[in-house]
Amino acid sequence: MTTPADAADSGDVRRLADWDADRLRSLAGEYGSPLYVQDLDRVRANYERVAAAFPDADVLYAVKANAGGSVLDALRDVGAGAECASAGEVSRALAAGFQPGEIHYTAVNPPARDLDYVLDAAPGATVVVGARDTLDRLEERGFDGRLALRVHPGVGAGHSDEVATGADAKFGVPHDDAPGVLAGAAERGFDVVGVHAHAGSGILDAADLDSHREVLDRIATVARSAPVDLEFVDVGGGLGVPYRPDERPLDLGAVANAVRTALADVDADLVLEPGRYLVADAGVLLAEVNTVKPTGGATLAGVDAGMTDLLRPALYDAHHEVRSLAPDASDRDTERVSVVGPICESTDVLAADRSLPAPARGDLFAVGNAGAYGVEMASNYNSRPRPAVVALDGGGDDRLAREREPLESLTRLER
Numbered sequence: 005m006t007t008p009a010d011a012a013d014s015g016d017v018r019r020l021a022d023w024d025a026d027r028l029r030s031l032a033g034e035y036g037s038p039l040y041v042q043d044l045d046r047v048r049a050n051y052e053r054v055a056a057a058f059p060d061a062d063v064l065y066a067v068k069a070n071a072g073g074s075v076l077d078a079l080r081d082v083g084a085g086a087e088c089a090s091a092g093e094v095s096r097a098l099a100a101g102f103q104p105g106e107i108h109y110t111a112v113n114p115p116a117r118d119l120d121y122v123l124d125a126a127p128g129a130t131v132v133v134g135a136r137d138t139l140d141r142l143e144e145r146g147f148d149g150r151l152a153l154r155v156h157p158g159v160g161a162g163h164s165d166e167v168a169t170g171a172d173a174k175f176g177v178p179h180d181d182a183p184g185v186l187a188g189a190a191e192r193g194f195d196v197v198g199v200h201a202h203a204g205s206g207i208l209d210a211a212d213l214d215s216h217r218e219v220l221d222r223i224a225t226v227a228r229s230a231p232v233d234l235e236f237v238d239v240g241g242g243l244g245v246p247y248r249p250d251e252r253p254l255d256l257g258a259v260a261n262a263v264r265t266a267l268a269d270v271d272a273d274l275v276l277e278p279g280r281y282l283v284a285d286a287g288v289l290l291a292e293v294n295t296v297k298p299t300g301g302a303t304l305a306g307v308d309a310g311m312t313d314l315l316r317p318a319l320y321d322a323h324h325e326v327r328s329l330a331p332d333a334s335d336r337d338t339e340r341v342s343v344v345g346p347i348c349e350s351t352d353v354l355a356a357d358r359s360l361p362a363p364a365r366g367d368l369f370a371v372g373n374a375g376a377y378g379v380e381m382a383s384n385y386n387s388r389p390r391p392a393v394v395a396l397d398g399g400g401d402d403r404l405a406r407e408r409e410p411l412e413s414l415t416r417l418e419r
C-alpha cells in the first residue's frame with residue numbers, strides 16, 4: 005500500500021502533514037501518550053540521501069541527536085559510523101554493535117571518567133581533541149592512538165556572538181594554532197589522522213550555505229598547512245531541516261558542491277557528522293489534550309507532554325509544527341491556539357499562538373520534526389517520568405523501543 009508517508013520517503017523532507025493520522029491515533033491508543041514515534045525506514049532513507057550526495061565521504065551519525073538503540077541499529081546497518089560526545093554515547097554505540105574503529109569520540113572538556121572509559125572500552129576509536137590540555141591528559145593516560153584536532157573556524161553565522169560568550173572558543177583550538185598543535189601532537193607519539201570543524205548552526209538556505217563556505221575554506225586552509233599527512237578532513241554536522249512549512253528543504257547537492265570546491269586540492273578523505281538531518285523528520289511526538297482554556301487571546305490547549313518531553317521550544321525558542329489528529333479536525337473552525345504542557349514553568353509552551361482546529365479534551369496532537377534532540381533532551385523535572393518511544397520499521401510495523409518510565413524509576417537511585 006502506498007501511503008502519503010511512503011511517497012514522501014524518497015523526498016528531501018517528510019512534513020508533519022505526510023504522517024498518516026489514523027496510524028498515529030492507533031499507536032497512541034496502543035502505547036499511550038505522551039509518545040515518541042520514530043520511523044526507522046525514514047531514518048535509513050535520510051542516510052541514503054546523504055550517502056548519495058557525498059559518495060566518497062565517511063558518514064558518521066552524531067549520536068547526541070537521538071541515541072535510541074533502534075536508531076543506532078538502523079544506522080549501523082546501512083553503513084554509518086558514530087560520532088559520540090560522551091562516555092555514555094560511546095557505550096551505547098558499542099552496545100549497538102559499532103566497532104571502535106567506526107567511532108569518533110569528540111572530547112569537549114572531557115570529564116576524567118569519560119576519558120578513562122573511552123580509552124579502555126573503545127581502543128581504536130578516533131579521539132577528536134579541542135584543547136592542548138586534552139593532549140596532556142591523553143598522554144598521561146598512555147594514549148598513542150588515533151587522534152584528530154578540532155579547530156574552531158573563527159567565522160560563520162553567529163560567530164561574533166559566540167566569541168563574546170566563549171561558546172565558539174569552547175569547541176576547538178584557534179585555526180592559527182592548528183599547525184603547531186598538530187606538529188606537537190605528532191612529536192608526542194599520537195597517531196594524528198585528521199582535522200575537524202563543526203560550525204554548529206543548521207544550514208538550510210543559500211545564506212547559511214554562504215557562511216558555511218567560510219568555515220569550509222578555513223578547515224581547508226588548516227588541512228593544507230598541516231605538518232603531517234592527514235587521513236581525513238571532518239567538516240562536522242549541521243545539515244539543517246525545515247521546521248516551518250514555508251521553509252524549503254536543504255539542497256544537499258549544493259552543500260556537496262561547496263564541500264568539493266573548498267576541499268578540491270586537499271588530499272584527504274571527507275568525513276561528515278550529520279545528526280539532526282538523519283533523524284529529525286523521522287520522528288513525531290504525540291500528546292493528548294487534557295484541558296481547554298479560553299483566554300482573552302489564544303485558546304490554551306493543555307496537553308500531557310511538556311518541556312520535560314520536548315525541550316527545544318523552551319530552550320531555544322524553537323519552532324515545531326503542531327497538527328490536530330482529531331478525526332473530524334477538518335470540519336472544525338480554526339482558531340488561535342497555544343499548546344502548553346503540565347510543567348510549572350512559564351516557558352512550558354510547545355507552540356504559541358498557532359492556527360489550529362478548535363481543540364477539545366481527548367484530541368491527539370502530533371508535534372513535528374521531533375526525532376532529533378527530542379527524547380534525547382527529556383528530563384525528570386517536576387518528577388515527570390520520561391515518555392515511551394515506539395519504532396516503526398519495515399514498512400510500518402511497530403514495536404516498543406523504550407518503555408515509558410514508571411513512577412518507581414524516579415526514586416530508584418535514592419539512598
Ligand SMILES: *Cc1c(COP(=O)(O)O)cnc(C)c1O
Pocket residue numbers: 066068069087089110202204205206240241242243277278279280281
Ligand atoms: C552536535 C554535533 C554534530 C551534529 O550536529 P547536527 O546539527 O545535529 O547535524 C556533529 N558534530 C559535532 C561535533 C557535534 O557536536
